[in-house]
Amino acid sequence: MRDLNTQPVKTLFLGTDWESVETLRSLLEDKRFDIVGVITTVDKPVGRKQILTPSKVKEFALENGIEIFHTEKQKEKYQQALEKFKPELIVCKAFGEILPDFFINYPKYKSINIHFSLLPKYRGAVPIQKAILEGEKETGISIMVMSAGLDEGDILKTIKEPIYETDTNLTLRKRLVEISAQSIGNILEQWINGNIQPQKQDSSKATYCWQKDISKENAQIQWEVMEPEYIERLVRAMLPWPIAWCIWENKRIQILKSTLVKKESNRKAGILFTEENRLFFSTKNPTLCLEILQLKPEGKSIMTPEEYIHGRNRN
Template sequence: MKVVFMGTPDFSVPTLQELIDSEHEVVAVVTKPDKPKGRGNKVLFTPVKEVAISNDIQVFQPQKLSEEDFVEAMENIKPDVIVVIAFGKILNKRILNLPKYGCINVHASLLPKYRGAGPIQWSLINGETETGITTMYMASGIDTGDMLLKEAVKIEDDDTGGSLHDKLSQVGAKLLIKTLKEVQNNTITREKQDSEESTYAPMLEKSMGNINWEYDAKKIELLIRGLNPWPSAYTYLGNKILKIWKATVIEDNYKGKSGEIVDISKSGFVVKCKDSSLLINEVQLQGKKRMTADAFLRGYKLECGELLGRR
């Protein structure tokens, strides 16, 4: 099939590469406009654009998908299918109705659960035991189209937003190729979503990472894992931000206030939560490198009774 690929971040790259390596022909890539990043405001290509250029594939970066020049270019290409994954823009009806086989989205959840921009992280934050990939036909709503194929992925006890992102990006690439084969052979089965069973996974914000020590220890541990590597969970040690990268829930009989450091050992330091406590295993103090709690304690003197968080 003649494919137009729409995507932007790292998550999209394995699917694009799988398409390039397949029997299908990727005739164009559509990605978000380049943006300046870093202290020097250097303009960087999106990860998808990097792959497209290295494979001599035409790239389009419209500010709006309704731009007439862009729509006409797509009409001239006459793609058999448009594949969309983590693109970050809503397709208008002219684009949706353009391809022979429609527009197919690769979504990082088992729909109808976790529609929206942050399905990977929210599945962890909410304590799900599994997630997965759903391929679906695109409709005018956000992740509301008919479902095609699904593949479940178990969420391990040590999974983070980063590790789950990497697993799902690989699963999505393989499932998309399988989906295209069944679509082309007319053996695919469409399944409508039950909106009453849907949940929404909104975009992540940095403020989400501010740990509330009044929460249960398990809820905080899930937040830490879900927001690793971005935007990261954090608290305050004095007037400095202390990022918490890894923690372990421990059952205990510690007494103290929520957010209080109640024990310090070679393996880390223990913070009292609403119920139980958290053994902090890996941290990063503002202006410093990420390190194990053991290494941190060798260079920073903590004392039992200190309170973490804004006071």
């Protein structure tokens, strides 16, 4: 039994975005873990001016005096990182690179990954969006020992979390980030001290999700094809990117917030109409309409239905 309070574990952290930062922050503030360094992506050009911008993890590491290392998908650099940091534990959250076997198997306490689904369901890049799109009532967090396969590692712990009817990708993601950051330290201590027996995944039940599932093309609303319930979920799943959209009067309209309402309409699917200062799209179901609560017409700012209606009337 190792007393982590007197013998903190030398931990190497891998991550990139704001989700990763919250996990890193939690481990940095936890005296049971000695963050010896972080591996993150190199600075990337961002915006119209293509300004080189560091990852959120790099910014946090710089602010907190944590040593930074870039592997740039090169095996020899992963080897250099091991020689440099000699970690007893690797923790990975939203890193975005395929890791070499020798790297993930190096630490005494293995390499641990945090994945936002109840594995083996929704292995891959976009599990939160996919769970919302598929109408799941529940998702969660899987803490697993990393392996060579995509999210195939043995499970240390799963934490379930409901998906509410109003949840967007962003609201659900924020909850999962908070829960995982609060939980990871205790789970890791149990694992290190042999109090968790890893459970193998049943790969026969595995499903997968890919980045292309939330492409701009797949964010287009197909009014005459898609069920209205799916369209409402699409709007919630595609926030904050790429944002669900459709074409109306030869221009693109992005829909940021909507709700499905029972409303009779004899219009064909995909017709935008107003009623009592409210904005609706008809769907393929003549008894259901999608009420628009926030939208962004092409070339304009985000607006409310009232602002949109007022602008149309003025024109």
